[in-house]
Amino acid sequence: xxxxxxxxxxxxxxxxxxxxxxxxxxxxxxxxxxxxxxxxxxxxxxxxxxxxxxxxxxxxxxxxxxxxxxxxxxxxxxxxxxxxxxxxxxxxxxxxxxxxxxxxxxxxxxxxxxxxxxxxxxxxxxxxxxxxxxxxxxxxxxxxxxxxxxxxxxxxxxxxxxxxxxxxxxxxxxxxxxxxxxxxxxxxxxxxxxxxxxxxxxxxxxxxxxxxxxxxxxxxxxxxxxxxxxxxxxxxxxxxxxxxxxxxxxxxxxxxxxxxxxxxxxxxxxxxxxxxxxxxxxxxxxxxxxxxxxxxxxxxxxxxxx
Amino acid sequence: xxxxxxxxxxxxxxxxxxxxxxxxxxxxxxxxxxxxxxxxxxxxxxxxxxxxxxxxxxxxxxxxxxxxxxxxxxxxxxxxxxxxxxxxxxxxxxxxxxxxxxxxxxxxxxxxxxxxxxxxxxxxxxxxxxxxxxxxxxxxxxxxxxxxxxxxxxxxxxxxxxxxxxxxxxxxxxxxxxxxxxxxxxxxxxxxxxxxxxxxxxxxxxxxxxxxxxxxxxxxxxxxxxxxxxxxxxxxxxxxxxxxxxxxxxxxxxxxxxxxxxxxxxxxxxxxxxxxxxxxxxxxxxxxxxxxxxxxxxxxxxxxxxxxxxxxxxxxxxxx
Numbered sequence: 001x002x003x004x005x006x007x008x009x010x011x012x013x014x015x016x017x018x019x020x021x022x023x024x025x026x027x028x029x030x031x032x033x034x035x036x037x038x039x040x041x042x043x044x045x046x047x048x049x050x051x052x053x054x055x056x057x058x059x060x061x062x063x064x065x066x067x068x069x070x071x072x073x074x075x076x077x078x079x080x081x082x083x084x085x086x087x088x089x090x091x092x093x094x095x096x097x098x099x100x101x102x103x104x105x106x107x108x109x110x111x112x113x114x115x116x117x118x119x120x121x122x123x124x125x126x127x128x129x130x131x132x133x134x135x136x137x138x139x140x141x142x143x144x145x146x147x148x149x150x151x152x153x154x155x156x157x158x159x160x161x162x163x164x165x166x167x168x169x170x171x172x173x174x175x176x177x178x179x180x181x182x183x184x185x186x187x188x189x190x191x192x193x194x195x196x197x198x199x200x201x202x203x204x205x206x207x208x209x210x211x212x213x214x215x216x217x218x219x220x221x222x223x224x225x226x227x228x229x230x231x232x233x234x235x236x237x238x239x240x241x242x243x244x245x246x247x248x249x250x251x252x253x254x255x256x257x258x259x260x261x262x263x264x265x266x267x268x269x270x271x272x273x274x275x276x277x278x279x280x281x282x283x284x285x286x287x288x289x290x291x292x293x294x295x296x297x298x299x300x301x302x303x304x305x306x
Numbered sequence: 307x308x309x310x311x312x313x314x315x316x317x318x319x320x321x322x323x324x325x326x327x328x329x330x331x332x333x334x335x336x337x338x339x340x341x342x343x344x345x346x347x348x349x350x351x352x353x354x355x356x357x358x359x360x361x362x363x364x365x366x367x368x369x370x371x372x373x374x375x376x377x378x379x380x381x382x383x384x385x386x387x388x389x390x391x392x393x394x395x396x397x398x399x400x401x402x403x404x405x406x407x408x409x410x411x412x413x414x415x416x417x418x419x420x421x422x423x424x425x426x427x428x429x430x431x432x433x434x435x436x437x438x439x440x441x442x443x444x445x446x447x448x449x450x451x452x453x454x455x456x457x458x459x460x461x462x463x464x465x466x467x468x469x470x471x472x473x474x475x476x477x478x479x480x481x482x483x484x485x486x487x488x489x490x491x492x493x494x495x496x497x498x499x500x501x502x503x504x505x506x507x508x509x510x511x512x513x514x515x516x517x518x519x520x521x522x523x524x525x526x527x528x529x530x531x532x533x534x535x536x537x538x539x540x541x542x543x544x545x546x547x548x549x550x551x552x553x554x555x556x557x558x559x560x561x562x563x564x565x566x567x568x569x570x571x572x573x574x575x576x577x578x579x580x581x582x583x584x585x586x587x588x589x590x591x592x593x594x595x596x597x598x599x600x601x602x603x604x605x606x607x608x609x610x611x612x613x614x615x616x617x618x619x620x621x622x623x624x625x626x
Contacts, residue, residue: 037445144327145603148566235454236454255457263468
């Protein structure tokens with residue numbers, strides 16, 4: 001399902017095995033923009049980020065202002081999307097909801113990728129026992145179904161946005177670690193690494209100065225896909241009642257409350273859900289575009305056809 | 307390496323992962339804040355009486371050192387003693403077995419939907435590459451993997467139960483009580499659960515077939531004058547199958563996460579609902595069982611995929 005149950009970072013597992021060619025940032029952006037669907041995705045992501053930043057300017061009401069004389073009203077001139085069960089303006093709550101969603105996705109993804117990159121680098125570069133221990137640990141983590149793992153962790157850690165971020169990081173680092181490791185295995189055999197070794201550079205310096213920067217290219221694909229997965233997981237957890245607590249507006253929670261009033265005010269649950277879907281979809285499209293841009297085989301083919 | 311040896315190696319590997327999983331589950335559940343005994347006994351026991359609390363603690367083995375608790379728990383678990391639910395007082399294994407058929411029905415239904423929709427979509431878009439059909443199937447499958455199940459479920463419930471009134475909005479009727487109502491009650495939940503898998507099937511199958519069609523041996527087969535059908539069936543089908551086996555296995559493994567949301571939304575008394583209720587009730591014997599069963603489900607599916615791989619692609623047996 002979801003999405004929510006998206007195999008998170010594991011969806012990009014195929015990246016593990018193939019070495020992606022190094023592409024300049026400029027060329028990457030150019031190819032990405034040529035791709036119609038990823039251009040659309042990128043535009044939507046920018047809009048969502050602007051929405052999160054400028055929510056206080058854009059929102060017609062304060063998201064927690066209640067108007068108990070106007071509860072569960074459909075769309076009107078005063079309230080474009082209608083009101084919720086305690087008379088709060090739905091549009092304002094949805095605009096503010098972008099903040100939780102984007103913040104959680106950004107921090108969870110960055111955290112997972114930083115931790116994953118560190119362990120993946122260590123495993124791939126050091127090899128041997130360290131590699132085995134790290135890889136068997138990722139195997140163990142990956143055996144747990146995503147949403148269930150996050151739900152249990154978030155329940156163990158207690159409510160709050162920070163704990164959802166930690167839960168998603170704990171689940172997501174493994175995928176990043178495996179992909180980086182695959183790249184490192186190829187990069188560490190490169191002549192420049194050997195040259196660095198010969199010139200007496202320390203191991204850590206070689207790892208972070210030479211191996212890591214040259215192994216990082218596929219992470220950009222992973223980042224995009226993981227952002228989408230994180231939005232889905234945050235929303236799923238919030239929908240099930242874990243994570244950000246009321247009255248902070250969050251799409252997953254709005255949807256949950258709105259679900260109880262589906263017959264009276266369908267927009268109450270349908271509108272926040274549409275935003276969640278839009279966010280996940282946009283990240284998936286950008287991830288797909290980046291993957292195609294980085295995959296030398298697909299890149300070559302595109303030229304032949306057009 | 308022979309097939310037998312390969313299977314034995316995979317079995318040993320799975321066993322060690324399972325051992326690691328059990329330690330992780332045990333540790334995770336101990337992390338849950340709050341005293342589970344106090345939480346569970348609040349209603350019917352005088353908690354100011356420390357003696358009673360100690361007695362209950364001893365009954366659940368919570369007074370022993372942590373590693374002893376772990377060994378006891380693990381031995382009991384494999385002997386079929388999964389503990390007693392703190393919230394219902396029922397043996398966890400009973401609860402599990404009673405709910406298992408319900409969730410299995412959802413799994414099977416979702417998998418069927420995924421196959422019926424995803425496989426033809428993937429195959430057709432690969433064969434008609436860059437046609438309008440390919441473009442529309444690709445769009446549909448991106449939507450399929452991106453749409454969160456709870457939103458899709460709401461859209462369906464609104465359309466079929468609220469507006470058209472042709473399907474029940476929620477609830478579950480056992481198959482043997484009323485087969486027709488049973489199928490009606492699982493129609494929406496299984497479809498929604500299958501959507502994500504259908505989308506990823508279509509995407510994987512498409513790229514997997516395209517990758518195979520780019521190989522040199524396919525060009526050779528075409529060059530020697532084989533008809534396209536023969537090329538596809540005799541030379542392309544088997545190698546294209548291998549990655550598909552992975553995605554089929556992976557999607558089955560992730561259905562359990564989906565069941566947490568779907569069973570909650572459609573009020574279906576399955577394993578997902580049991581696990582979710584347990585999280586909120588801090589019913590740790592049930593949480594442990596759910597986590598172990600969830601992990602075991604993935605582990606067994608991975609093992610099956612690995613073995614299938616060994617048969618389909620002999621190269622794997624050497625490299626792994």
